[in-house]
Amino acid sequence: DEPLAxxxxxxxxxxxxxxxxxxYELRHNDxxxxxxxxxxxxxxxxxxxxESEDEPDRVLLETRICKEDGFHxxxxxxIVWTEPSNGIDMALSFQEAEGCALIWYVYESDRKFINSxxxxxxxxxxxxxxxxxxxxxxxxxxISLPPATMSNLPDIESQMRMMxxxxxxxxxxTKFVITEDYIGRLIPxxxxxxxxxxxxxxxxxxxxxxxxxxxxxxxIIEHAVSDDYVIGVVGALEYDPDFPSHKANHRQWLEGExxxxxxxxxxxxxxxTKIHQxxxxxxxxxxxxxxxxxxxxxxxxxxxxxxxxxxxVQHLQSNASFLNELFSIFKSPAQHEARRKKEAVLFxxxxxxxxxxxQPPSRQTLYNNFIAHGxxxxxxFGLRHSDVSVRVGATDILVSMIDHDPQMIRMxxxxxxxxxxxxxxxxxxDLLLVEVDLGVKxxxxxxxxxxxxxxxxxxxxxxxKANGEYGGRPPNGMMRGIDPQQERFLHLFFEQSxxxxxxxxxxxRDRESMSFTVQQAxxxxxxxxxxxxxxxxxxHRCRQLVIRQDIIxxxxxxxxxxxxxxxxxxxRFLRQxxxxxxxxxxxxxxxxxxxGAVLDLLESLLPRDSLLTSACxxxxxxxxxxxxxxxxxxxxxxxxxxxxxxxxIDTF
Numbered sequence: 185d186e187p188l189a190x191x192x193x194x195x196x197x198x199x200x201x202x203x204x205x206x207x208y209e210l211r212h213n214d215x216x217x218x219x220x221x222x223x224x225x226x227x228x229x230x231x232x233x234x235e236s237e238d239e240p241d242r243v244l245l246e247t248r249i250c251k252e253d254g255f256h257x258x259x260x261x262x263i264v265w266t267e268p269s270n271g272i273d274m275a276l277s278f279q280e281a282e283g284c285a286l287i288w289y290v291y292e293s294d295r296k297f298i299n300s301x302x303x304x305x306x307x308x309x310x311x312x313x314x315x316x317x318x319x320x321x322x323x324x325x326x327i328s329l330p331p332a333t334m335s336n337l338p339d340i341e342s343q344m345r346m347m348x349x350x351x352x353x354x355x356x357x358t359k360f361v362i363t364e365d366y367i368g369r370l371i372p373x374x375x376x377x378x379x380x381x382x383x384x385x386x387x388x389x390x391x392x393x394x395x396x397x398x399x400x401x402x403x404i405i406e407h408a409v410s411d412d413y414v415i416g417v418v419g420a421l422e423y424d425p426d427f428p429s430h431k432a433n434h435r436q437w438l439e440g441e442x443x444x445x446x447x448x449x450x451x452x453x454x455x456x457t458k459i460h461q462x463x464x465x466x467x468x469x470x471x472x473x474x475x476x477x478x479x480x481x482x483x484x485x486x487x488x489x490x491x492x493x494x495x496x497v498q499h500l501q502s503n504a505s506f507l508n509e510l511f512s513i514f515k516s517p518a519q520h521e522a523r524r525k526k527e528a529v530l531f532x533x534x535x536x537x538x539x540x541x542x543q544p545p546s547r548q549t550l551y552n553n554f555i556a557h558g559x560x561x562x563x564x565f566g567l568r569h570s571d572v573s574v575r576v577g578a579t580d581i582l583v584s585m586i587d588h589d590p591q592m593i594r595m596x597x598x599x600x601x602x603x604x605x606x607x608x609x610x611x612x613x614d615l616l617l618v619e620v621d622l623g624v625k626x627x628x629x630x631x632x633x634x635x636x637x638x639x640x641x642x643x644x645x646x647x648x649k650a651n652g653e654y655g656g657r658p659p660n661g662m663m664r665g666i667d668p669q670q671e672r673f674l675h676l677f678f679e680q681s682x683x684x685x686x687x688x689x690x691x692x693r694d695r696e697s698m699s700f701t702v703q704q705a706x707x708x709x710x711x712x713x714x715x716x717x718x719x720x721x722x723x724h725r726c727r728q729l730v731i732r733q734d735i736i737x738x739x740x741x742x743x744x745x746x747x748x749x750x751x752x753x754x755x756r757f758l759r760q761x762x763x764x765x766x767x768x769x770x771x772x773x774x775x776x777x778x779x780g781a782v783l784d785l786l787e788s789l790l791p792r793d794s795l796l797t798s799a800c801x802x803x804x805x806x807x808x809x810x811x812x813x814x815x816x817x818x819x820x821x822x823x824x825x826x827x828x829x830x831x832x833i834d835t836f
Contacts, residue, residue, distance in 0.1 A: 203283030207234055207244045210273035210483070215490055217543045219244050223276060223283070225290035232287065234276070245274070249291055256484065257288050258402040264487050266480075273483055277491065327356040332369035334376060337388040344395045358401045367396060367407060371416030386423035393420040397473065400480045402488065409464040414438065421472050434472055438464070447524065447531045448510045455499050462492040493538045494546075500535065501550040511557040514565055526574050529566045532559070533577035536584040544588070551585055551592060559585075560596055560608060567615045572624070575615065579627045582608075590634045597635070598669045601676065609635060609677065613685045622706050629710040633717050636677060638670060678725045682718075683733065686711055692738045698745040705747050712739065712753045719760045727768055736761070736772055740781045748796055755782065755799045762806050767815050774822050783826050801833070 202222035208215045221234040221244045230249035236242040247267060249255075255265040260281040266273050278284040329343055330336035347353035361367065370392065377385040396404060397417075408417045418434035444463065450456050469477065469485040477485075500506055513521060513528045532554070539547045551559075559581070566578025585593055597607045609632065616628045683690075688704075689711055700708065715735065718726040730736060742754040758778055761769040773779055786800040807816040820827060 202235075203287065204237070204279040205234060205283065206277040208275040208277060210275075213486065214541060215275065215487075221245075223278070223287060225287050232276075232291070245276075247274070255288075255291055256400075256402050257284070258484070258488055259406075259491065260284060262487075262491055263288060263291075264484070266483075273487075275487060275491075327360045329360065329364075329366065332366065332373060334373060334380075334382070334385055337373070337385055337392070341388050341392050341395075344392060348395055348399065354399055358399045358404065361396055361399070362401075362403055362407070367393075367404070367413055367417065370420070371413060374416055374419045383423070383428070386420070387425035387428070389420040390423045390425060393417060394473075394476060397468075398476070398478065398481055400478075400484055402484055405465070405468075405484065405488065406461065409461050409468065411460070414464050418468075418472055432472075434467075437471075438467065445527055447513070447527045448506055450500075450506070452499060455496055458492045458496055462489055462496065465489050465492070490541055494542060497535060497538050497542065497550060498546060501553050507553060507557045511559075511562065514558065514561055525565065526569070526571060529562060529569075529574050529577045529581075532562060533580050536581050540584060540587075547588055548592075551588060555592070555596060560600075563608065564611050567611045572621050575619065575624055576621065579624050579631075582631055583627050586631055586634050590637070593635060594670060594673070597673060601673060607673070607676075609681060613681060616685070616710065617688065617707065620703050622702075625706055625710055629714060632714060636674065636718075637721060638667075674722065674725065678722070678729060682729050686715070686729075686733065686735065689715075689735060689738045690733055692741050693734070695741075698741060700745065700747065700750075705745070705750055708742065708750060709753050712742070712750075712757050715739075716753075716757050716760045719757070719764060723765055723768075730761075730769070731772060736769070736778055737776045740776065740778050743781050743785050751785065751796055752799055755785075755796075755803055758782065759803050759806060762803070762812075762815070770815050770818060774818065779819060780823060780826070783823060783830075786830070787826075 202224050204220070205223040206220050207218040209218050210216070219236055219238075221236045223232065223234045225232050232245070232247050232249065233243060234245040236244050247265075255263060257263050261278040261284045262275060263278075263284060264273065264275040276284075276287070278287070327347070330339045332340070344357065347357045370389065374386070374389055377389065397408060407413060415435055415438065418438060422432040422434050424430075424432070444460060450459070465485055465488055469482065469489070473481070510528060510531075513524055535550070535554075539550050542550070563578045563582050566574050566581070569575055569578070582593070593608070597609065600607045612628050612632055612635075616625060616632070619625045619628065688707060715726075715730075718729070736758075739754050739757050742750050745751060745754075758773070761773060761778075782800055782803055786797065786804075789797045789800065806812060807819055
């Protein structure tokens with residue numbers, strides 16, 4: 185290391201100009217934005233430094249350039265690498281291609297120079313930039329694969345395997361494949377081998393193509409999924425020698441079922457190319473190479489997909505004419521537009537799925553643009569569609585937005601109420617009661633819980649505020665502020681919508697048999713869980729609902745259902761009533777014999793141990809708490825003979 189350091193000091197180089205760049209770090213398979221800054225690269229002490237744009241004294245990134253080829257240039261404005269010290273994947277996204285090219289040139293120059301010194305090529309006269317270039321060219325020139333012919337396939341495969349076993353060999357092989365357009369020379373051999381029914385040759389072509397892709401070079405991967413080569417590449421990969429009696433159908437999928445569907449014409453050729461490339465990269469990652477991918481190639485594919493998706497979504501959401509045409513599809517009453525409307529919902533669903541990977545400000549801008557163009561109309565259309573895939577798509581769109589910012593949806597609902605329009609919650613209730621897909625039903629239930637929460641607290645006056653943010657939670661005893669718009673919305677919901685939502689539970693009054701279909705059992709589970717949520721989050725409003733609609737006896741009826749999960753959710757609701765403030769529900773629970781029904785269920789389960797038994801015992805264990813003594817005395821007085829029969833259990 186010491187001679188290397190001395191040699192590096194003999195020829196001082198100034199650092200490069202500052203280039204604006206974003207720094208990304210891979211955390212749990214998601215790219216996290218570490219900030220925006222200005223990037224410089226230094227020759228004398230080979231390293232890349234990024235200083236914060238907002239705080240010039242803060243260093244966002246400082247990484248040394250070492251001899252290992254850990255850096256990769258992806259596209260024109262992106263460099264990715266793995267930090268050797270901690271194994272974390274990092275990325276630099278440059279504002280301009282020129283800046284990326286300059287930093288990449290410095291990296292290549294420094295790395296080649298370090299390699300030349302450590303390999304003994306340096307003569308002690310100080311580093312010479314041309315020397316590293318000559319050495320690199322010599323290494324490439326020393327690599328020579330046989331011509332791409334059927335007879336040479338065994339030699340090509342064996343030589344590639346040998347060269348891919350070392351870092352220098354992989355580097356030289358990568359440059360040879362790119363320089364000689366070796367993939368383009370191999371592709372015609374696929375059709376030739378198929379015509380001759382040469383299975384051995386097809387197996388060798390598959391192995392060769394795997395080796396080339398697993399070289400983990402972004403230029404090769406982008407080349408492999410280009411229009412001219414992708415069909416030939418996946419054609420070779422259809423003949424996996426590990427499964428000699430099976431042949432995949434990758435070409436059929438990419439040419440047929442996987443064909444690109446353009447809901448609204450995209451004029452930008454670059455964006456169209458990225459959409460096609462991204463789809464093929466995903467298919468390559470998830471299907472073609474799923475079994476053999478190593479971590480490095482998986483990371484490269486994910487990075488290419490992620491940055492393509494960012495570019496695609498940011499272009500589409502900033503294209504006003506595109507958005508106008510997309511959302512105008514749902515304003516057309518024409519029947520022949522039905523298929524186009526379905527595809528538009530699925531397209532917007534895909535945009536929202538991609539938006540989950542964007543940084544919050546970009547995601548917020550996307551959703552704001554969508555809402556401004558009529559996204560709620562799209563969700564309402566999708567929720568009422570006969571095709572389950574469209575209903576799933578509409579639900580996914582809504583859940584994505586709620587996960588990002590539930591208040592954004594609430595504000596839209598407030599506007600609907602103000603304009604005397606049916607709020608979005610009405611559509612959710614309609615779908616929850618009739619939906620047969622259990623996944624959609626569960627998502628709708630969760631969405632209602634979020635929308636019907638209290639909403640964000642309004643900070644109390646005098647609460648410390650610094651840098652536009654509130655520094656912590658309010659002191660104990662400080663009342664939570666309530667948004668008056670949310671209060672009005674909750675009032676209207678409990679007055680007008682809650683009765684319709686829980687009508688199936690109230691209809692149990694006239695039902696003798698507690699035998700349910702799978703869909704009915706799922707619906708009752710969602711409804712009872714919503715009741716538990718309301719009792720916990722809206723205790724005062726829920727009192728009128730539970731008592732006025734005679735909910736408690738109906739829940740008791742569910743204890744007689746055959747499904748154990750229905751009995752469990754019923755017990756959970758009754759337990760929620762017991763711990764409610766001011767013991768409000770206890771007189772009703774005793775008068776309707778709800779506690780007696782749980783005792784009956786427990787006695788029928790004993791002496792067996794089960795989840796239901798534990799749930800019943802936990803229900804009665806609540807009464808042993810210090811703050812429940814009064815309620816406990818009332819319960820014991822009401823059910824003394826039956827409780828005495830259970831004294832052998834510690835709970836009693």
